[in-house]
Amino acid sequence: MDLTNTCNSEHRQRLRIADIARMTGVSAGTVDRVLHNRGRVSDEKRKKIETVIDQVDFRPNVFARSLSIKKEMRFVALIPAVEAGGYWEYIKNGIDKAQREISDHGIVIEYYYYDQYDTQSFVMATEQILSTPPDAVIFSPEFIEESAAFAGKLEQKNIPCVLVDSNVETIPCVAYYGQHSLKSGYTAAQLLFTGLPQNSTVVLTRAVRPGGAASNQAIRREKGFMQYVDEHNLRRKYHIVRIDLCSNNTTKNLRALRNVMASHPPVAGAVIFSSKVYWLIENLVKVGLAGIKTIGYDELQRNVEALKAGHVSYLIAQRPEMQGYLVVKELLKHLVYKQPTHRTNYVPVDILTGEIVDEYVQFNRRLNE
């Protein structure tokens, strides 16, 4: 191992536009035009300046840049009405953090809320938004067709948008941040079945909307889950039963669970493909299924409590604050700094246990301060 040249100094003073100008014998204005591809520069000087720029690896001072760019803009975030302690509150926190950072640019974010279980409320909100067109939109394409229609109208008006949480590949947007639902479902299965006694019953649950439809995400997670099941031939080893739970009908839910128990071998595992495991646990307890291996999603405070108490075996998390935060920052990158962005960005599938969840939550919280 060579440790002789142990000290790798780099005392090069930061160069400024004025320095580049002097080095190339032009004025700062000309360099500026080259930097921003604004034309109005002779080929000869442009080339000369470009050469110097990447020869000395010139990068403008971001602070000065940010300061002088004043873009009075209005972003709109269209998200499900946040309930305290619910999933969307986390995403909103991330958006709020980004908002705080970019407010110095003169950018403002307005929230529009809709009812997650009511397509109409979504459509109405989109119309309201379009009636006073903002400079950019952040939303989640939960309702696929309505979202596509909305995106189309935004495109017509040349209003860029970003997608958060849920993805629809066909929607053109600046960026999407969210979890790879299929893989997160696959992972749920992997965690659930590892070490689970054979010939037992596993209950898959989805929280459905009163209308009867499961969410985009939940459907894909289940698909990923079943992919694992089939890849490992588990249908022969386990009794896999799916039931839909309806948030507003406890009696029916309990009946469904009791039905499963009556007509199958002992239940050894359960999973829910939406964010309220703590609620599933409550139901399981009521029918005498406390203590079975259970897996759920998202680090909601009540989920975390259930995890630490041992009622939930694993939580699969997806950094919602990060999603909200990054989605706004991508918009900034696109609109203000005019840098290229990636369309599809997957957030990691985070596996949490009762022992490590505290650090996870605290870390995220501090990052989002």
Next chain:
Amino acid sequence: MDLTNTCNSEHRQRLRIADIARMTGVSAGTVDRVLHNRGRVSDEKRKKIETVIDQVDFRPNVFARSLSIKKEMRFVALIPAVEAGGYWEYIKNGIDKAQREISDHGIVIEYYYYDQYDTQSFVMATEQILSTPPDAVIFSPEFIEESAAFAGKLEQKNIPCVLVDSNVETIPCVAYYGQHSLKSGYTAAQLLFTGLPQNSTVVLTRAVRPGGAASNQAIRREKGFMQYVDEHNLRRKYHIVRIDLCSNNTTKNLRALRNVMASHPPVAGAVIFSSKVYWLIENLVKVGLAGIKTIGYDELQRNVEALKAGHVSYLIAQRPEMQGYLVVKELLKHLVYKQPTHRTNYVPVDILTGEIVDEYVQFNRRLNE
């Protein structure tokens, strides 16, 4: 659900120091003095200004602030000599990212390297650093006593420092970022034993330095691992054997493994408490132990390959780039922005499988761009 007031506008124009000054009938300079607690302001005006400041929740424009603060400073990062594809390369990447961001402040980071397996090289580097005192130091207290001595000297000279990766509670520093080793070891055990056939043998390995000492981290991880074992009474159900592997003596390593195999029931699981599982796998393969359940640490590229190929069951990761990055940012917070910092910051214990590792790696990479 109330969606009537669906639009939560916030059009309040950002206030500037000059605005605060006008609102309180003083000059900008006076407001500035209050903002920075620089005294030289009459009690009467100070109170008035303070009232207004938090009444309107005034926050200085960060861009202007950053631009006008010019702190020509020199930070020193003292880390193990990075080998390509090794763990410390990731930490260095994080530090480098922070460096890029803060270079606009006029801050420069110099690297000093030492040999991870040679205490003397560490001590020599610390002496070299102290002979040209920097404004702050980043290092990892791998060698406990020598690090404490170094920290003491830094404190004498009033040079703040931050710790990365490894922690020594008694060292006073601005901040520490790293993983909770005990919990990560505990988690490794949890993952390894879940579903593992009883009465089989489990091999714990540590990569030891030629001198014979295991690293700080490795020792604590093992402790956490054994804590899980004891809490679940697994010593009765499994044969748990520990062996030390020495990087420069393959023959000896293979002999040790063969010994274990000869004198115990079939080996069903293995874990290594340092970052090179891929290397452990190579050894396992050589003695005919391919295919057993194996757990290792860190998302080194070769580890990731082994994970995706199915040779490693789980990797436990710790966001090294994030550690390097955040540690520098904390220094900045302390020295430049004079904001309070947290002493001990745990990075999450990330559990990776072959299916989800790609998204994890790519996400980290993009964050670090």
Next chain:
DNA sequence: TTTTAAATTGTGTACGCACACACTTTTATA
């Protein structure tokens, strides 16, 4: 060649904060 238009280049100011310095008022000292 003169006039006009187009292309190219330079200059100056705003962005909002931090800080040095100058200036004014009050208080202490002779």
Next chain:
DNA sequence: TATAAAAGTGTGTGCGTACACAATTTAAAA
């Protein structure tokens, strides 16, 4: 009361970039 010191307050400039606009040069048209 005069003088010095201290306390309090205001003004001005620099940080580096972006961009509008003025100034200059070159090309095109008359």
